[in-house]
Amino acid sequence: MNICNRSAFIILMLSTSSAMAQTAPFPEDAQADAAAAAQGAGGQIEEIVVTAQKRAENIQRVPIAISALGGEALANKGFDSLATLTKLAPSLQLSNYGPIAFVTMRGIGNENTTAGGDPGVAFHYDGVYIGRPIGTLFSAFDTERVEILRGPQGTLYGRNATGGSINYITRKPGDELEGHVDVTAGKYDMWRVRGAVNLPLSDAVSTRIVAFREKRDGFTRNSVPGGTDANDANNWGVRGHVRIEPAGDFSILLSGVHIHSGGVGSQPEIRTPFPGSTTGRNLGGPQIAGLNNYLVDGVPLVNDLRPFHEGKNSPEYQRNSLSILSANLEYDLGAATIKSITAYAESKFSSQADTDYSPKDLGVLDLEERAHQFSQELQILSNAGANAPFNWILGAYYFREKGFRQSAFRGGRYAIVAANNNVPDGFRLAGDVTSKSYAFFGQATVRPLDRWSITGGLRYTHDEKDGVNSGFQFTPPSYSGPVGGQWEKVTYRIATDYQLTDAILAYVSYSTGYKSGGINQAINPLLSNAVFQPETVKAMEAGLKSQLFDRRLQVNLAAYRNKYDDLQFQILGPFGAQAYNASGATVQGVELEFQAAPTSWFRLDGSGAYTDATFDPQLVQNVQLGGNRVQRTPKWTANVGGSVSFPIRGFGEGRLRVDYSYTSRIFYTAFNRAAPFPVNPGSDLAPGYENVDMRLFLTTADDRWTGEVFVTNLFDTVQTGNVFRGIGFNDVPGGGGAEVVTYKPPRQYGLRIGYKF
16 A cells, blocks of 8 residues: 555544544533543643753743653553654654664664663663663653653763753652553453552652563564564563652652563564575575585575564574662752752673574574663752743763673584684673763853843763773784773853744754764774774754644744764674774754644644765775765654544543654665665665554543554554674675564554553
C-alpha cells in the first residue's frame, strides 16, 4: 500500500469517528466534565512546564528547540519505551542492538558503545546523567514527562551533548493515597503487568513504588530445530521514591531503580551473504587465506535472507541490567535555592551471538560489558520568576566512571584466524577504562525590556581517561597496555528572544558544544589511533514559537546550522570497530512541530524535519567522504497523528487515535555504499519506510477503568533498525564480511486494561 492509500485510510478512519462524535454530542453530565478536564480548559492545548534550563518554565517561553510530552499524551501515543521516541519528535533517530541504544539527533550520535567512547546525545534519568547507552531503551512506565532538547547543550548539560539531550522524568511521591495498575496481552504470546502506588506516610514523608513484568516470544523465526527465536522480551523492573520534607524550605528525594532485560534479545540476521557467493544464498566465506574452503567444504551453507527469518544453530542470549541510586536535596534560601544531585549508577551487559549466521559451528561471540559511575552536581539558582529583570544559575559537576569490556571469539572461523597468528583456538579482546570529569558552569538572563530577553552561559569542562587494553596482536603493530588522554574545553551559549505578542516568541542563539575524546578498544587497536580526539561544534539556530486562536493552534519552527570539527564516527575495519575523527561535517536543517484542537473532541498533532548532514572534503581509509551523508541520518522525517473522542451512552467515553510516521532512506556508514549484492563491498543503505499505529481507548465515566485495543505497524512494513558488517570483517572498500541487519518490530496487536484507585 503506497503513501497515498495509507493517508486516505487514516483520513477515512478519523472522518468516520468525527462523524460519530458530531452526531452524538456529549450529554451534560459527569462524562462532559471528565472530557473537558482531559482536554484542558475549553478544549485548549495543554500548557507544558519543562526544566530544560534547570528551572520550571512554560515550554513556549524557552528559547530552545524542545519537544516535551506529559504522561497522558505519551500514553495516548503508545509510549512504553524510549525506543518509540522517534515517532514523537523531529530529527531524532533511535535504533538498538539488544539493550544498547544508538541515538542520533540532528545527525549527531555515536556508535562507540564501549567505556572508551561517549554518546553524542546525553541521556538524563531524573536529572542524573547516564554515561553508558546500555539499558537506556528500558520499558517506561509511570512517566511524568519526557523532554527532548535538540541541538548542542554545552552550557547547562555539558560534555557529550553535541547533538542534544533527552531528559526522562518519572512521577514523584504526592500527598494522596492513589495508584494504578494495568494488564496487557498481545501477539507473540506477549503479556505485561504494571503497577504504581503512592503512599503518604505522614505530613512530611511520602513514597511512590512502581513495578513491571513483561514477556514476549521472539518475532524472528529460527529455521534450525532447537534454535532460539530472536527479538523476544523477558523484562522486569522496580522503582521507588521517598520524599522527605522536614521543613517547608527543605526537601529530600531518595530514589532507586533497577531494570533487567533478558531473553534472546535483538540479534542481527543476515541480509546479504559473505563475498564469494553469487546466488544470494550461499555463504562463500570472507577473504582470509585458507578460510574459504574451510567454510564451504564442498557443501553450500544455506541461509534464510528473508526479514524476520534466520538459520542459526548456536544458542543466543542477551542479559542486561541498569541500576540507579540518587539523592536530590533542595534548600530554599529565599532569594535563591541550592540543589544537590548525588547519584550512583551501574550497568551490566552479557550476550552470546552466532556470528556466522548459519547452521554451522563457524563463529560465536561472547560479549561482556559492565560499568559503574558516580556523579555529584551542585546548583544555586535565583528564585526570581521567569519574567523577572534578572535571573541566574551557577553550578559545579563531578563525574567518575569505570568500565570493563571483554569479547571472546570462538568457533572454526576464528580458529583459523588465530592459527594463522600462532595463538590457541579463538581469541579474546578485553580492556577497562576509567573516566573522570569535572565542570563549572553558569547562565544568566537579563530583560532590558518587558518583552526582550538576553541569555548568556559559560561552562568549563576537564576530562581524563585512562585505560588498559589487551587486544589481540595482529600486524601492523598495535598497542596493548596502558593508554590515556586529557582534554579541557570552554563552551558557551548566547541567545536573545523577543515576545512579538503574548502568543508568539522569536529567538536566535549561537552556542558551542564539546564531546570528550576517547580510547579505542578493538581486536587490534592501531598505535596510530589508540586515542581519538574530542568533537566540537559551533551552532546557530533561529526559531519561532506560537500559540494562536485562544490556544487552539500551536506551531513551533526552528532552523539551524551546525559546523562540526573532529567529528567522531566509527569504522568496522580489518582489526575491529574503531572510532575515528573526521576533519569536519556540516549539518543544517528545518524542523516543524504543531498541535491543533479545533474542537473539544478532535485533536491533530505532528512534526517534520529536513536534515542536510554531509561530511566536509576529506580522505578516510583512502576514500573521499566529501559530500557523503553523515551516517544514521535520514534527510526527511515526518510524524502526524489525530484523535477523535466520542461519547458512549451509559458507559463513558471512547477515543480513536491514528499515528503515521515516515523516515527516508538512511546510510549506516560514512562510506554511503548503495550498490546491491553481489557488487563488492555491497550496501550500507536502508530503504525508507512508513509506519501506522492505531489505538482505540474506552474510559468509564468515573475515569477509573480504561481499555485499549492497539495495533502497531498496522500495514506490517519492513523497517530497518541497523545495518552493519559481520563481526571480524571489513567495513572499508575491498574488505569482506556479510551485511547483517536488525529490524524494527513487525505488526503487533493487543489489549490493555487499566484501573486507577
